[in-house]
Structure formats: C-alpha cells, structure tokens
Amino acid sequence: MRHLLFLLFVTITSIAASQVASIPFEKEGLVYIPVKVPGEETPLQFVFDTGASTAVMDKAVATRLGITADTKQYASGASGSQEYEIAVNRTLEIGDLNFDNLHLVLVDLQELSNRSGTSIDGIIGADVINRFVTQFDFAEKQLHLYKNVKDIANTNGYTPHKVDLSGPIPMVTMDCIFKDGTRLSGDFLFDSGANLSILFNTPYANKHQLTTKFDKTIEITSRGLTATSTSTKGMLQGVSLLGNDFSNLPVSIAQTEYGVSAQEGFAGILGADIINRFDMILDYKEDLLYLKPNHHYLEAFDVPLVGFTLKKVDQKIVIGDVIKDTEAAQKGIAQGDELLSINGVSESTLKAYREVLKQEGTTIVVRLKKTSGEEVVMKLTLQPLI
Template identity: 25%
Template sequence: MPAYAQRKSTPAVTTDNKKPLAVIPFQLIDKHVVIPVMLSGGTDTLHFIFDSGSEVTILHTKTAEKLHLKAPGQAYMSGTNNAVIKAPVATINALYLKELRLPYVNANLEDLSDIGPIDGIIGVALLKSYIVKIDYRQQQLLLYRAGKTPIGNTGRLLHFQLNFTTPVIDASIQLPDGRKLPGHYHITTGGDYGILFNWPYVDKNKLNTLLTTINTDRVQDMVKVLYYINSSIPLLELGGHSLRDVPVSYSKDIDDLGVFTEVAGAIGYDIWKQFTLTINYDKKELYLE
C-alpha cells in the first residue's frame, strides 16, 4: 500500500525588535556623525561618516593604501551638477560595526583629505542592512534587525519615497515675503548644513533675490570648486514640527535630479540634530522624536 507523508508546517518566525542588535557610540566632527568601523584584514579602528544621503560607500584612498586594498574595477559616479566621473572601486571582504558584520561591501576610493580625519563614508549600505536609529542627544547609533519598526517610538511617523536610493521627505518652507513653498527634500544626515537647495528650485522660485546673503563659502568638490551662498529662512515645517530661523545654502552648481519628481534640496545636520531619527529603509518609514 502506498504511504503518504505530510511535512509539518514550520511556525512563522517573529522578529523581536524590542532590543537593538548593536549600540554604536558616535562622535560629532564638523557636524558629521562619525562611527567606529573595522575592516577585514585590519586591526585599527577606522572612522566613517554615516550619511543617509550617500548612495555609495566611500573609502579614503590613503586608508586603502595602508590596508593594501587594491581596486580592480571602476564605477561611474555623479559629481557636480550630475557630471559623471569614473572612480576606482574595491571590494571590502567584511566591514564590522562592533559585533555586526557587513560582508562584501563595494567601496569607491576617493581622496577625503578635505573632510578631516575621516577614513570613509557609509550610507545606504547600512540603511539597507538594518533599521537605524540616530540619537543625537546620547550620541548613539542603534541598529535593529530589518523588518518591523521597533516599538516604543514616541515620535511622528512619516512615510518617505526613494529618489534612486536616497530617502526623500515632504516639507514646507516659509519665505521672508510670507509665501509658503512645499517641496521634496533628501534626508542627508551627513550634510553639514540646514537646507541645501537645488539650483533649479532656487531659480524657479527666485530665492536668490528674496533671501539675504549672510556669507559665502568656497568648497572643493570632486570635480571643481563650488561657491555657496548662505542665508536663512523664517520657517521650516516638517512632520508636524515648526522650526524657525533655519540656515540655508545654495549654489548654481548644485542640482540633484529627481527620478520621478522635482527635488527642492537636501535637509542636513542643523535640522536633524534637534530630533531622534528612526529610519526603516525597507518599510520607507521615518520616525521623528
């Protein structure tokens, strides 16, 4: 007689996100969130900027030389005003954040000497692997298992969209003449500014004629020297919060294209430092506490 067997169903595994997988202390260096990192083959603790707006991982060329890390390939990168340049690319066998391991991370090799004592930059590679909570008050980065957003968030839930791989949030600004302008803004935790406007948005809304210049900056980019004009706006409305006297900047060479919609600019450290952020990249959720 034939015999029939039935495999027992495996109970669904529930993700317990009550506790973080790792709590990583960070330093604030020139408005950048800098976290300790170790790479496979190295024994020294390195210092990486965590920037949610960084679509690629970057390793300082001098650090790569110390680690004898070779770059067998090249990749195309968007530079100033979407100019495309080639950059050497190396594969890091493993990147360690305390006890957590990110395997096979591709890193573009660039000279980061102008930033300061920094070995690299990491953004989306970390966001895709974990749920990331940035606690500016305690200066801690808390990493949770990807999945459901951890319970206990008391802040406002905002849903974001992706522009290529960079999170984009909706916000509204008030101009000196009283007008309010809605817009879509990149979430850039590594941006050393309040708001950095894209030039087409500035030109379209005549912001360069409405905003009073406070000072200017001259900054060397990957491709050329950029000239920034710094000003302020009376009000930024974001996720139910109203922030006054917000520092803003713009340059004729800054234009981050939107894949589906117009991107007004990027929101950086001077705004985010006032909150605790929880970013769930997979679920496209941002909590502001």
C-alpha cells in the same frame, strides 16, 4: 557626500537576518562611527551618512591598508563626468557585524577632513541602514540596528511619518517660509552627511527666483567628495518639517550646472543641522521615519559672523575661504594664513575657535601668520553677515 547619489551600483550586503547591533558614535557636526577592516586592530572613523548610496574609503587610508581598486567607472558628479576607482567585494566590520560584498569607492577625503577638523577615513550609509530598522539615539550616542520596530523596547515620544524610502536616499516633504511671506513646498533628500541646514537645488532656486527673496546674501565655497562648489547663503524665516517648525536659519542656494544639486525633480537637500535635532528611527520596509526632538532641538542655528572659514592642515589651523566684501577681506585676511590666536588664546581644534567665533556683537583680536611669514594682529567685529 551627496555627489555620489544615484551614481554607483551598490551590492546588497549579506547579513544574517537575526543579527542586531549597537554602535557607538560621536557627533562633531556629523555623526562618526568606528569601522574596522578585517585583520586590523585599530578602528577607522567613518561618517554615517543617510545621503550616501554606497560605501566610500579615503584613498590614502586604502593604500595604507593595501586595498586597491579592482575596477573603474565613469559617473556624472559635481564637476561633470569623472572616473571613480572601486574596490569590489570587500568586507567592513561595524560593531559585531561583518558587512560583506561591499563596493568601496576610493576618493581623496583629505580636504573634507581638513574642513571638518576631524579625520574622515570613509563614509557608510545605505549599505547599512536599508537592511535594518535603524535608531539614532543622541543622548546615548548609540546607533541601534533592529530587525523590526516592535523589537525596540521604548518608542515613547517618537512620531511616525510616512515618507519616501523607496530609493537609497530618503526623501521628505518640507515647507519653507521666506521673509517676504512666500511659502514654498518641496521634496528634499534627507542627507545627514551634508553639513548644512538646507541646500536648494539650482533648478528649483531659478524657477522660484529664490535669490531675490533674501534681504542679504553672501557667497560660500564648500567642498564635496570630488569638487569645490559655490553657493549663495541667506536667512530663511522658517521651515515646517513633518509637524516641526524652525525659525531664523541660514540656508544655501546651489550655483552648479552638474551633479545632484543641478538636478530637477526635487527641491534640494535637508542636512545635518536640522536632522541631528531629532532622535530618529528609519524603517525602510514600511517607508516610515520616526522623529523625536532631542536636546539639540531648541538650539539656535549658527549664523556666519566672520568673513572667513577655518580648516586644519598638518596640525595647523589655517584660513580656508575668505568671503568677499567682508571686514576680514578688507583687512587683508587671505586663504592659507595661519591662525595663531584669538584674544591671545591659541587653540588646537577647529571646534574651540568656532565657539569663540559664535559670540555675536563682540570684538575679537586675531593674530595671523601670513604665508610670507609675517605676523599681523587685527581687530574684527562679530556681526551677522546675512
């Protein structure tokens, strides 16, 4: 999602100034909202993303709905220069509002859906939030749109912070504390569509030699909108964000020469693992971000305990990436193996399996179906990899 930052021109949405809406959302790592295409009764599921500068629709969904590209545009993305297909001047319905004159970038989102375990039909971001005062309420699971902050009935507990909202993507300043005592400050893109805590940009990481500041690291492969990238993951002692302190969190260092994560001028990306710990209000007119800790605030950060990732493909749970030099790799677990059960229990969702894989210090029994068709059973111990 972050790889389209700064890349594409966004036509300002035409919305009557008097309109206000409340939009329900679901949180499964990221925030999902229902979006409709005019003439279609069944809503689509879009990620609501503060880090997206333009609207995106899955190519397969667009084809099914008869939406075709009107133009193409080259832009520099995660894997270098790439041609994007764009359907121009389209309308999407969100809540009771019609968003006209949207340019929809048509991208294959299937791999993102597989890795999240949730169908992703598209992405909505700056097209909505920079036209309103936007409030995220995680207790109610509602996204509220207002004309002015004063229209919000209750702002008790919210603390306003002056931040940079001049561009399509919010920018915030944050301090990072490393285990060797180093404390570094930097500006980070406020990207709720990034399913991580912090990602340091390659130039910033190289300048400060960040890979030398971790006791233990692993390499993780992740999938963005258009490409797969590799990053180094380690444990950070703490961060201080606008008066809020968090400790013991896994962070990533980009290893890329292209795209947003290769740019200089800012430290990196602040993602959903931290952002979603707050109810928040974004006021683009006044460059104000209001934060209020919510019920996720004190949750421990998830530390990788097993040497593989999971994804859902054609209703099957399969192994995504295998981290080298881990117990899983040594015992022969491979990309594409189907996960049949853990501790004798078969699950149908990634979320259910991922909850089991959070139980640090336990030994699990994994049953797999290899790509050859052979079924194997093995024991793995869940222990921190970083």
